[in-house]
Amino acid sequence: MRSLATFSLAVLLLGIGIIVSTAGERHASVELAESLCLGCPHGDANLTEPAQGGTNLTARIRDLTPDAEYELRWYSAAYCGGTATTIESFKGNSAGQATVNTHLDVTLDEVKSIGIVFGGEVQNCGTFVQ
Numbered sequence: 001m002r003s004l005a006t007f008s009l010a011v012l013l014l015g016i017g018i019i020v021s022t023a024g025e026r027h028a029s030v031e032l033a034e035s036l037c038l039g040c041p042h043g044d045a046n047l048t049e050p051a052q053g054g055t056n057l058t059a060r061i062r063d064l065t066p067d068a069e070y071e072l073r074w075y076s077a078a079y080c081g082g083t084a085t086t087i088e089s090f091k092g093n094s095a096g097q098a099t100v101n102t103h104l105d106v107t108l109d110e111v112k113s114i115g116i117v118f119g120g121e122v123q124n125c126g127t128f129v130q
Contacts, residue, residue, distance in 0.1 A: 024050070024051030025048055025049060025050055025051065026048070026049045026108050027046065027047065027048050027049075027108075028046070028047040028108055028111075028128040028129060029044065029045065029046045029047070029128065029129060030044065030045050030113070030114060030126035030127060030128045030129065031043075031044050031126060032044060032045065032061070032114070032116060032124045032125070032126045033124075033126070034063070039063070040063065040116075040123045040124050041061050041062065041063050041064050041070070041092075041116045041118070041123050041124055042061070042062055042063055042124055043059060043060045043061035043062050043116075044059070044060055045057065045058065045059040045060075045114050045126065045128075046058050046059075047108050047111060047128060048108075049107060049108035054103050054104060054105050054106070054107075055103070055104045055106060055107060055108050055111060056101075056102075056103055056104075057074075057087065057100065057101070057102050057103070057104055058099070058100070058101050059072055059099065059100040059114070060097075060098075060099050061092075061097065061098045061099070061100070061116060062096065062097050063096055064091075064092025064096045064097065064098055065092060065096065065118075066091075066092050066093065066094050066095070066096055067091050067092065067094075068091060068092060068118065069089060069090075069091055069118075070089070070090055070091065070092070070098070070116060070117060070118050070123075071086050071087075071088070071089050071090075071116075071117040071118075072086075072087045072088050072090065072100050072114065072115075072116060072117070073085060073086050073087060073114065073115050073117055073122075074087055074104065074106075074111045074112075074113070074114050074115075075111075075112055075113045075114070075115065075125075076110065076112055077112050077113065078112050078113050078127040079113060079125060079127055080113050080114075080115040080122050080125035081112075081113070082112065084115070087100065087102060087104065087114075088100050088102055111128060112127060112128060113125055113126060113127040113128060114126055114128070
């Protein structure tokens with residue numbers, strides 16, 4: 001009887017821990033729409049703010065020039081305004097696609113928009129919806 005009570009308590013605490021850890025996450029997403037610039041890179045990006053801090057970013061980008069050097073930047077204001085911070089440099093694969101997965105040492109609220117940069121110029125920009 002005592003072991004059943006101990007087991008039940010352990011299961012209850014584990015369930016509460018799972019609920020608390022997932023309840024702390026916040027999300028934001030953006031579509032880097034193809035219609036904004038025909039022939040420009042496009043795709044989508046998702047932010048997740050885990051309970052442990054910082055922000056996880058996943059971006060999937062298409063219509064890149066294979067082997068050309070691009071940058072992904074986050075901005076402190078909507079529409080790629082404010083201060084720009086380079087997240088990562090990357091190249092498109094032979095199919096013109098790339099995926100960027102990284103951790104940012106900022107909160108989700110600080111990242112207002114994201115841009116794909118080629119040759120120093122923003123090729124596409126999206127503002128996060130939270």
